[in-house]
């Protein structure tokens with residue numbers, strides 16, 4: 198495609214390096230330029246309207262154009278646009294949000310530390326786990342277990358826990374302390390006649406065998422998303438988290454719940470941990486914490502996790518860690534107002550009310566001759582297509598056809614994923630899936 202010189206499209210190709218593209222061939226297609234947003238819709242630079250079926254990157258819970266958030270940001274910018282929380286300094290917005298998160302947490306949590314992205318937060322959790330192991334006089338207990346198709350970010354440690362080959366290849370990842378167990382995909386991986394609970398027990402047995410093979414004295418933590426999202430949306434089968442947690446407790450292995458996508462209502466409860474009865478030692482939050490209006494993430498830790506970290510910092514003389522933007526006043530002020538909106542408008546309840554039709558429409562799509570399966574819970578779900586000759590081609594075509602019909606959704610391989618803003622109405626759900634059904638017919642011709 199050729200673009201007018203000096204157009205956004207042409208300058209984008211000239212100057213910007215984009216994630217998740219073939220960089221060398223990026224210029225052949227370029228980018229869709231999104232100019233503005235309103236509710237569940239975004240508009241491109243030709244004025245075409247799209248339903249944002251993935252809420253940006255699984256994150257814009259309150260929808261686009263929420264003026265309460267821009268008003269709070271402006272007021273905080275005017276009053277104190279920046280201050281830090283290093284070395285005996287603090288400010289109100291970071292304290293207010295930390296207190297709110299501790300009050301909301303589904304299990305008793307003791308301390309909050311703010312970061313700016315999910316990757317940064319997960320990377321820091323790994324550092325804290327290693328620091329804590331040294332504090333406890335167990336310097337060997339530092340291995341981390343993630344899952345195939347799990348996603349925890351792209352920084353060096355978080356990217357290593359991520360279980361996706363494309364995020365490892367040629368980056369010299371994963372780090373050698375990282376291990377992976379299977380993705381809990383019952384529909385795709387069950388043995389003939391194996392029930393969900395039997396499958397969950399097999400997944401737990403695999404985890405136990407890995408811990409025993411490595412030596413329990415070397416395994417520190419297990420990282421998991423309550424519902425795996427960026428790997429293709431995998432809802433855990435019956436009993437999965439109960440079985441996994443029993444193994445972790447048996448071998449004194451910490452559980453880190455990566456709630457970056459599930460947190461703040463996505464699964465029909467405020468946190469995915471509540472939906473699945475997960476009792477984590479550490480929770481990682483981001484995305485819907487601020488509806489991505491500002492970069493923000495948070496790590497919540499139990500007192501049992503925190504206490505040895507505090508003791509170690511006293512021994513060393515200081516806690517030798519900190520980010521310039523940690524607890525950023527504009528980000529935390531926006532985060533708190535965003536959570537107030539989620540609560541006042543009962544967006545978690547809206548997720549529960551909209552979910553049955555959302556899931557029913559996914560099931561309808563999956564009945565199409567070109568489709569293979571659907572998965573989902575709350576307002577997160579996916580439809581998997583039967584593969585064409587080349588893996589990923591069907592998914593890419595489906596994504597493009599949906600976009601032509603005015604819906605932005607995300608293809609991961611041959612799976613098209615949906616995760617709309619939590620404000621979505623009944624009518625908007627029907628409109629979104631009517632358009633997606635037309636797209637599926639169009640690529641089937």
Ligand code: PMP
Nearest residue numbers: 314315316348349350455457458
């Ligand atoms: N954890 C999970 C579960 C995620 O879905 C993501 C992002 N999709 C991350 C971590 C990484 O977050 P970020 O892109 O903000 O670094």
